[in-house]
Amino acid sequence: MHTQTTTGMTAEHYAILAERIENEFTWNRRRGRPRTLSLAGALQITLLYYRQNVTEQLIADVVGISQSTVSRTIAVVEAMLNVVVDDEQPDVDAALRGTTAVIDGTLLPCWSWADAPELYSGKHKTTGHNCQVLADLSGRLIHISDPMAGKHHDAHAFRETGLADTVNLSNTLADKGYQGTGMVTPIKKRPSEDHLPNYAKHHNRFVNTHRYVIERTIASIKTWRIFHTDYRRPLRTFRDAFNAVRGLIFFTRQKTNSA
Structure with a gap:
């Protein structure tokens, strides 16, 4: 099997x-x-x-x-x-040295436990855990953060997981949910503006053109369907299961002698 x-x-x-x-x-x-x-x-x-x-x-x-x-x-x-498989993730500093990074958050869905209301995500309208996923511009997976309760937005999770102190903020692309973190994000239209200035349009096009790789990376992570569909075991077991699957994801991306 x-x-x-x-x-x-x-x-x-x-x-x-x-x-x-x-x-x-x-x-x-x-x-x-x-x-x-x-x-x-x-x-x-x-x-x-x-x-x-x-x-x-x-x-x-x-x-x-x-x-x-x-x-x-x-x-x-x-x-x-x-x-x-506890030590499979690469060192973020070493993996990203001189390389542009891309980050996004994703929700790992789970059952709705009555005694865990903090797992409800207003953004996704369901319960789960937020984790931050980091890749380079080729889509190579670099890091999967520890999970946080689903109620937390991406910018908060980014700071709380310690990634804000690890990545080169000025060389990391992110979506609008990370505005104010210091990373390179799309520019919003100001209330006083009828249209985005041309420089802002070019900037946003650049960011969005290169950000697609993180969506592909997250999709590959979720081929482990325990990260894609509801986690059903008791909530107390989630962290151990998460750590095991995260380790397996990085382990299976390593080359073997026959590769």
């Missing part, structure tokens, strides 16, 4: 990931209840869950195990992934 379409991972990346887990952890316990699945099987269903965001019950029915076993397995593998 470890095909790239199903799990988001080539056979080479899958083998490397499994080897990292085997080197770091003992899967088959000497004491206690034996695990229902092999490490390979457990890793496969966890990747399937992240990549497709199907229900645990569907995975259970396909594999022939109980839903509770699927849930426990994902939690165990998730903790392991948070160790073995």
Whole structure:
């Protein structure tokens, strides 16, 4: 089942990931209840869950195990992934040295929990977590920030995640939601103006022409559908799942020996 379409991972990346887990952890316990699945099987269903965001019950029915076993397995593998793919993001300073950056925020949708009203995004009219995505002008993914409650606007999230202190503001393109941050953003028409001046039109055309790459980058991130459709597990598990998937996204973008 470890095909790239199903799990988001080539056979080479899958083998490397499994080897990292085997080197770091003992899967088959000497004491206690034996695990229902092999490490390979457990890793496969966890990747399937992240990549497709199907229900645990569907995975259970396909594999022939109980839903509770699927849930426990994902939690165990998730903790392991948070160790073995924890340090995959490149250093932002090094990756962007001398290069123009492009940034945008995106909402990672989730269920509407009654005790978490801060997740509601007025902009998107739904609940989720805001994260900031940074790329270069070629669309190469550089950084995915830690998530924040969906109520926060992009400019606030940009400052609070620390990216405002990391990127070269004068060499970073952003949309109107980031005006006032010091980055290069489109120019708004003033109330006293009937039309935008020509210089402002040229500026906006330049910014918008180059900003499209970040939309493409975000779309590629959301091929991991756990970032694209509602997160259904308990809210307390979101951060661990987010960290694991973020690590996997950067891990799968690395070249293997056969690449």
